[in-house]
Every structure is written in structure tokens, then in C-alpha cells.
Amino acid sequence: MAPAVTFNAVYKEYPFYQHITAGFKSFLFHLPRSIASLKKTKFIALKGISFEVQQGEVFGIIGRNGSGKSTILGLTAGVMQPDRGSVKTQGKISSLLELGAGFHPDLSGIENIMLNGILSGNTRADMMKKMEQIIEFSELGDFIYQPLRTYSSGMHARLGFSVAVHIDPEILLVDEALAVGDLDFKGKCNRKMKEFTESGATIIIVSHDMPAIAELCNRVAWIDNGTIMKIGSPIEVIKEYLHSLGIVLDLDEEEPLSESEIELVAGKYDTTQHSGDVSALLAEPFDARSPVDAIAHEMISPAVPVPSSWWDSPIIMHQCETFITGNPEISFYNYLKKEYSIAGLQKGLSICNKLKGIEHNFRQYNTCRSFDIIDVPDALDHLPQDIRELKLNHYDILLCVDVLGHVGDPGAFLKDAKAILKDDGFIIALEYIGPAYFQWTEQEIGVADMLYKAFNNHSDLSANSDQQSANISVLSNERNRATAVSSETVIPMLQKRFDIVAVRYFGGPLYDLILNRILHRLDQTNEKDVMLIKTIMQCEQILIKNGILKNQYAMIIGKKRKSHGE
Amino acid sequence: MKKTSLEYYKDLVIVLTQKELKVRYKRSFLGYLWSIANPLALALVFFVAFKIFMKIPIENYTLFLIAGLFPWQWFLNSVNSAAMVFIGNATLIKKMHFRHDVLIVATVLNDMLHFILSIPVIILFLFIYGMKPSAVWFIGIPVLLIIQFIITMGFSLAIAAINLFFRDIERIVFIFTSLMFYMTPIIYSEAMVPSEYKTLILSNPLSILLISWRNLLMHGVLDVKDSALAFIYSVIVFAIGYLIYRKLKWRFAEVL
Numbered sequence: 040m041a042p043a044v045t046f047n048a049v050y051k052e053y054p055f056y057q058h059i060t061a062g063f064k065s066f067l068f069h070l071p072r073s074i075a076s077l078k079k080t081k082f083i084a085l086k087g088i089s090f091e092v093q094q095g096e097v098f099g100i101i102g103r104n105g106s107g108k109s110t111i112l113g114l115t116a117g118v119m120q121p122d123r124g125s126v127k128t129q130g131k132i133s134s135l136l137e138l139g140a141g142f143h144p145d146l147s148g149i150e151n152i153m154l155n156g157i158l159s160g161n162t163r164a165d166m167m168k169k170m171e172q173i174i175e176f177s178e179l180g181d182f183i184y185q186p187l188r189t190y191s192s193g194m195h196a197r198l199g200f201s202v203a204v205h206i207d208p209e210i211l212l213v214d215e216a217l218a219v220g221d222l223d224f225k226g227k228c229n230r231k232m233k234e235f236t237e238s239g240a241t242i243i244i245v246s247h248d249m250p251a252i253a254e255l256c257n258r259v260a261w262i263d264n265g266t267i268m269k270i271g272s273p274i275e276v277i278k279e280y281l282h283s284l285g286i287v288l289d290l291d292e293e294e295p296l297s298e299s300e301i302e303l304v305a306g307k308y309d310t311t312q313h314s315g316d317v318s319a320l321l322a323e324p325f326d327a328r329s330p331v332d333a334i335a336h337e338m339i340s341p342a343v344p345v346p347s348s349w350w351d352s353p354i355i356m357h358q359c360e361t362f363i364t365g366n367p368e369i370s371f372y373n374y375l376k377k378e379y380s381i382a383g384l385q386k387g388l389s390i391c392n393k394l395k396g397i398e399h400n401f402r403q404y405n406t407c408r409s410f411d412i413i414d415v416p417d418a419l420d421h422l423p424q425d426i427r428e429l430k431l432n433h434y435d436i437l438l439c440v441d442v443l444g445h446v447g448d449p450g451a452f453l454k455d456a457k458a459i460l461k462d463d464g465f466i467i468a469l470e471y472i473g474p475a476y477f478q479w480t481e482q483e484i485g486v487a488d489m490l491y492k493a494f495n496n497h498s499d500l501s502a503n504s505d506q507q508s509a510n511i512s513v514l515s516n517e518r519n520r521a522t523a524v525s526s527e528t529v530i531p532m533l534q535k536r537f538d539i540v541a542v543r544y545f546g547g548p549l550y551d552l553i554l555n556r557i558l559h560r561l562d563q564t565n566e567k568d569v570m571l572i573k574t575i576m577q578c579e580q581i582l583i584k585n586g587i588l589k590n591q592y593a594m595i596i597g598k599k600r601k602s603h604g605e
Numbered sequence: 606m607k608k609t610s611l612e613y614y615k616d617l618v619i620v621l622t623q624k625e626l627k628v629r630y631k632r633s634f635l636g637y638l639w640s641i642a643n644p645l646a647l648a649l650v651f652f653v654a655f656k657i658f659m660k661i662p663i664e665n666y667t668l669f670l671i672a673g674l675f676p677w678q679w680f681l682n683s684v685n686s687a688a689m690v691f692i693g694n695a696t697l698i699k700k701m702h703f704r705h706d707v708l709i710v711a712t713v714l715n716d717m718l719h720f721i722l723s724i725p726v727i728i729l730f731l732f733i734y735g736m737k738p739s740a741v742w743f744i745g746i747p748v749l750l751i752i753q754f755i756i757t758m759g760f761s762l763a764i765a766a767i768n769l770f771f772r773d774i775e776r777i778v779f780i781f782t783s784l785m786f787y788m789t790p791i792i793y794s795e796a797m798v799p800s801e802y803k804t805l806i807l808s809n810p811l812s813i814l815l816i817s818w819r820n821l822l823m824h825g826v827l828d829v830k831d832s833a834l835a836f837i838y839s840v841i842v843f844a845i846g847y848l849i850y851r852k853l854k855w856r857f858a859e860v861l
Contacts, residue, residue, distance in 0.1 A: 117702035118858040
């Protein structure tokens with residue numbers, strides 16, 4: 040049997056037509072440039088891709104926006120032609136490239152069914168026969184006689200889907216159509232699609248709805264930048280795709296990842312920090328990072344070992360936990376359980392900046408059974424669209440560590456964060472909440488200087504003094520750059536969408552300094568050093584309480600606010 | 606395959622034409638009357654200007670005007686709306702695979718229907734001037750309808766396709782049709798044209814067609830030589846228009 044769809048080395052580019060559509064006048068006025076730009080400025084949508092879709096297959100296409108997915112559907116549907124290569128199709132195609140494409144707002148439902156059916160290649164007699172079925176499936180009732188402009192978008196979608204599936208296509212093309220309609224209808228659509236494939240029809244779906252793709256498809260292709268990154272079984276491809284976005288999912292269909300797998304994942308991330316290739320790939324979806332930022336990174340990174348966290352240092356961790364829980368005997372997780380009944384949750388999402396493996400502890404202490412992880416390169420603007428659409432009302436808990444101050448659009452980020460939480464879901468944020476634009480005060484720099492000297496007492500002080508202050512100013516510069524968004528707004532911003540349950544101080548500028556500059560010089564098994572850290576951190580707390588030190592970090596627990604207020 | 610069968614194309618044209626018809630007057634009260642009102646108003650203006658003020662030496666001038674203005678109106682409406690046909694149906698073109706020229710066919714057919722529906726008005730004026738419709742109409746009207754359909758399709762296809770790439774065509778069409786109106790013997794008769802300009806007027810592909818329409822509608826005469834010439838013109842225009850359309854059609858989904 041011939042494949043239903045065959046792409047053979049398909050190459051497709053779009054010239055940028057705006058030079059022409061901007062009008063004759065501007066085209067003529069800039070004639071030489073217009074012609075030159077016509078030749079040069081084109082967007083290569085597909086770079087010679089080849090694949091086959093067998094008859095009866097449900098084939099999914101995933102990828103970022105602008106990766107070339109819709110071009111593939113357009114070529115399959117025949118509304119476009121490839122510039123090079125060939126596209127072959129076998130059988131009648133019904134395209135749901137857009138639900139209700141070919142609907143006219145002034146025509147009634149019935150008239151639109153006819154119009155749509157005819158445009159999809161059916162005769163009037165065919166459509167008359169199917170009319171009743173279509174109307175029944177659409178569940179539109181008397182609305183079918185009303186002009187389409189009176190329809191809601193859900194009704195629109197129902198009519199569109201209903202027509203598309205009833206005209207007996209041999210190949211059905213679906214573009215993002217599954218995202219609409221209520222749950223009942225969605226289920227109905229999915230059943231209908233299954234029925235379809237059982238009867239031997241071929242379906243090609245483009246969607247961001249990963250669960251639907253995973254459920255419906257036999258095979259999935261991941262397209263990026265006009266090339267096929269991977270074709271294979273849905274779970275495998277989806278995982279890899281999400282991974283490329285910096286999202287690690289343990290998909291519901293599978294056994295939860297074992298402890299060792301989590302470690303493996305965390306380990307992978309650690310390697311990415313060192314090997315350029317992989318980290319470039321990881322950072323790619325968020326490549327908004329400016330060259331200046333990149334340089335700043337390079338300047339700092341050779342001097343400093345991989346930044347560690349309080350999670351990595353038992354002493355600091357214990358001290359921070361004590362600050363949060365207020366009692367050295369009670370662990371952070373028991374505190375969450377005891378004070379806020381946060382325990383035994385099912386699904387969590389962890390969004391971390393530079394911190395990995397924090398989820399591990401949450402799992403160990405049975406605070407939350409499993410976590411999806413988004414590892415955030417520095418320039419995260421908002422929550423990746425894929426995960427937002429994928430996981431609406433899905434999570435019990437959202438964990439943000441050092442993220443909110445770095446997000447490009449915190450308002451949008453928190454809105455999305457709220458959307459993916461279940462109704463009684465929690466957000467736990469470990470964030471810098473000090474004054475806007477982390478600025479080291481004179482006192483803080485003085486104290487830091489003193490500490491730095493104290494810890495460097497075996498090296499030659501006078502020879503190093505220039506470098507020290509240089510180091511400290513680099514440190515403060517780094518903070519200034521990193522918190523581009525006013526951190527002062529973290530709490531008010533959270534308050535807009537969450538009911539703040541608790542705000543607990545756990546560290547300040549000295550803690551920051553210890554973590555980033557000093558920790559690696561200390562011997563954490565040495566009791567003297569341990570005492571030193573504890574003393575510094577306790578002093579720091581007192582200094583902060585008295586308002587001498589301003590910059591501070593805190594844990595914030597928020598509960599998702601019921602949305603009817605909005 | 607179903608898609609290529611004649612029955613399918615027939616249905617496609619019918620449904621699209623129905624759609625055009627329904628959509629055009631869906632929200633207006635007087636509906637099709639508007640398609641007559643416009644040429645009638647024009648006829649009134651020309652009658653006052655040329656017959657009463659300038660005393661043009663043509664008998665039954667109102668009838669004379671109407672017999673030319675009604676077919677002209679069909680041409681004008683089609684060509685003007687053709688510019689917007691593909692743009693207005695952007696979602697269809699981008700998302701569905703069907704022959705896009707059918708959209709133009711539907712538009713031109715739609716205007717043709719309006720023209721056919723306005724023939725009773727011409728008959729009414731014939732009676733007012735004491736004349737009668739002729740039996741030649743039964744052959745003449747279909748023949749001229751076909752010729753005008755072909756020539757209008759030619760212009761419309763070219764304009765519709767080019768307008769996607771150069772939106773200025775819309776304006777150019779407006780000027781072009783205004784000029785063409787006065788270059789075509791509609792408000793004057795071909796006999797009034799000085800002989801040195803006659804070739805110029807007759808080289809306008811619409812001139813012979815409109816002269817034929819008037820001869821048929823006013824005098825019940827269908828000149829075979831004129832019809833043949835008009836037919837040749839229309840085929841040439843159609844061929845050029847279709848070639849332009851075919852050259853550009855694969856880029857439609859990209860530009861829209």
C-alpha cells in the first residue's frame with residue numbers, strides 16, 4: 040500500500056512580500072533595494088525534509104512556534120507548493136487547518152456546512168445525505184439556523200469539527216483544533232478520531248497539547264527550524280522535545296521516575312553547565328540573552344566555582360531551615376507539614392535558577408510525590424507556552440527558587456503559574472525580597488570586606504587587596520545585573536494572585552557572600568568553620584532585624600486564590 | 606476522483622454563487638433593488654445632462670442609455686469586486702484546497718444574475734417607448750452573456766491575482782474603468798465618433814460587445830460578424846487573464 044503522505048526532500052521558503060504589499064509606490068521608490076531584498080530576505084520554512092505517513096497512521100507534529108509545522112500541513116493540504124522536492128498524497132483530504140475555515144459569519148450553520156463540505160471536495164448530494172448526522176454531532180440544536188456570527192467560539196469549533204469528520208476524508212489534517220470545546224465535546228472528538236483510524240483513515244495532527252498527542256498518535260515528528268529533529272514513538276519524542284525546552288517531565292503514562300533517574304537528570308544538568316554544546320542547545324529556546332550578558336557571564340564564571348546552594352551545604356541548609364522553622368529540631372519539610380499541612384502532594388513543578396536537585400528532598404520527605412522540572416537559563420521571559428497549555432490546573436505545588444527576580448515579565452509569569460496550579464495548590468518561593476535592585480550598602484561591603492580578609496588570612500593580604508575589592512565589586516555588579524526586575528515587587532506581585540500564607544526570612548547579604556565566595560574555601564567538617572558560618576548568619580539576622588542590613592532572602596508560601604475575584 | 610468531476614464543479618460554483626448572493630444582501634432591506642438603482646440613477650443623470658441640456662441627437666435616449674449601462678454595470682461590479690475576492694476569502698485560500706478561480710467565477714456569475722434580473726426593467730422601458738422584445742433575444746442574450754462572461758472573467762482573474770501582490774491595482778482599476786467607460790460607446794453612439802478615432806474606440810475590447818448588446822436589446826438584431834469579433838476579443842482577454850492568474854496562484858497562500 041502506498042503511503043498516505045510522502046514528503047521527499049521538501050524545501051520551502053517564503054520571500055518577505057511586504058516589500059510589495061507595502062505598495063507600488065514604495066516598491067518603485069526603492070526599486071534597487073526592493074529587488075535586492077526580494078532576492079535576499081526570505082524565510083526558509085523547511086530545509087529539505089523527508090518523511091512518510093502510512094495509511095491508517097495517526098501522525099503528530101510538534102515543535103516551537105515558527106518551526107515549520109503549519110507549513111507542512113499547508114503543503115499536505117495542497118494550499119502551497121514546495122520550492123524543491125515533492126509532496127505526494129493519496130486520497131481525499133479534509134483539512135482542519137483552522138476550525139471553521141471557510142465559514143462565513145453571515146450564513147447560517149446549515150449554509151456553512153454546505154459551503155464547507157463543498158470546499159472540501161464533496162458534492163451537494165453527498166452533503167445533503169450527511170447533513171443530519173453533522174447537525175446532530177455538533178449538538179447545536181436550533182442554533183444551526185442562526186447566522187454564524189451569533190455563535191460562541193466553542194460552537195464554532197463544534198460545527199467545524201463536525202463537518203470535518205463527517206465528510207469521510209481519507210486524510211484528516213488537524214491544526215491545534217483540539218484545544219477548543221468543552222471537555223465532553225473533546226472526548227467525543229477523540230473518540231471520533233479513534234473510530235476514524237480504525238476505519239483506515241490517516242490523521243496528521245499539529246498541536247501543543249502534548250497529552251493529546253501522546254494519547255492519539257502512533258508516531259510523532261519533532262520539527263525545529265525547518266528540519267526534523269526526531270521521529271519516533273510519541274513519549275520518546277515528546278520527552279526529548281520538552282527536554283530541549285528545559286522541561287523535564289515524568290509523563291503520567293509512565294511509572295514515576297525512580298530516585299536514581301532523578302539524580303541522572305540532575306547529573307545531566309550539571310554536565311550541561313560545563314559542556315558548551317549541550318548547554319547551547321538547552322539555552323536555545325530562550326536565546327533572548329544579549330551578547331552583553333554572555334560576556335558578563337564569562338567574566339565571572341572562571342573565578343567562581345559552580346554556584347552552590349544552601350541545599351548543597353549541610354551547615355547553611357540547617358541554619359536556613361532553622362531560620363524558617365524557628366526551631367533547630369524541626370526540618371523544613373516537617374515544618375511545611377505541621378504548620379501548613381503541605382505534605383503527601385501528588386504532582387509538583389519545580390522552576391529553578393541555578394539550583395538543581397531541590398525536588399529530591401521534597402520527594403524524600405514525602406512532601407510531594409513527583410516533580411516536573413523546568414531548568415531555567417537566565418533569560419526566562421515567561422512560562423513556556425507548551426507547559427502552560429499542557430498542564431492547566433495540574434499541579435499541587437509550584438516551587439520557585441531564585442526565579443521571580445529574573446523573569447522578564449513576572450506578572451505574566453505568575454498568572455501562568457497560577458493557571459497551572461490546582462485550585463488548592465501552593466506556591467513556595469525562595470526568593471530575594473530585599474530592596475529593588477540589589478545594592479550593597481556601605482556597611483555590607485565593609486562587613487563583607489572584613490569577612491573576606493578573615494577567611495583569606497593565610498594569603499598575602501596587601502598583595503591581594505586590589506583583587507579583593509575588585510572581587511566584591513564584581514559580586515555586587517553581578518547582583519545588580521541579575522535582578523533586572525525590581526525584587527521589591529516580588530511579594531506585592533505574589534499577593535495579587537496568591538494568598539500569602541507565610542514569609543520567612545532565611546538569609547541576607549552575608550549569607551549570599553558565604554555561598555557565592557567563601558563556602559568553597561571552608562572545611563565543612565571543621566567545627567570551627569561551622570561555628571563561624573552559624574555565627575555570621577545569626578549576626579546577620581540580628582543586623583537585618585535592626586535594619587542595618589537591608590538585602591534579604593525569604594521563603595514565601597502562597598495559596599492559589601480563587602479566581603472569581605478577577 | 607470526485608474532485609475533478611464536472612458535477613462537483615457545478616456544485617462548487619452553485620454553492621459559492623449562492624453564498625455570494627446571500628452574503629451580499631444579507632443585512633440590507635431592499636436587497637437586489639440596489640443593483641438596479643445604481644444604473645437607473647446614472648441613466649437619469651446622463652439623460653438630464655446630455656439629452657435635456659446638450660440636446661444629443663439620439664432617439665429614445667433613456668432606453669439607449671439603459672441598454673448600455675446595465676451590461677456595463679455587470680462588468681464594472683465584477684471587476685471592482687474582483688480586486689477584493691481573494692483578500693476577502695483569505696481564510697478559505699490559506700486553509701482549504703480547491704480551485705481558487707471558482708471564487709471569481711462565483712463573483713462574475715453573481716453579477717451576471719443581477720444583470721439578468723434587470724432585463725425586465727429594460728423590457729419595461731421598451732414598452733414605454735412603444736417597442737417590443739424580439740424573438741432574437743432567445744439566441745442573442747445567451748450568446749452575449751457567454752461572451753461577456755468570458756471577457757469579464759479575464760479581467761477579473763488578472764486583477765484579483767495581481768492585487769494580492771500590488772494592492773495599488775485596486776486604485777488603478779478604479780481609474781482604468783472610469784476611462785474605459787467613456788472610451789466605450791455607452792452614452793454616445795459609435796456613429797457619432799469621428800472616423801479618425803473610430804479604430805481607437807473599436808480597439809477597446811468592450812466596445813463591440815456593448816454595441817452588440819444595444820443592437821440586440823433595442824432593435825432585436827444580432828450581428829454575427831460583431832459577435833464573432835467580440836468573442837475573439839473576449840477569448841484573448843481571458844487567455845491573458847488566466848495566464849497571469851496561473852502564474853501567481855501558487856503564492857496566494859503565502860501572501861495572504
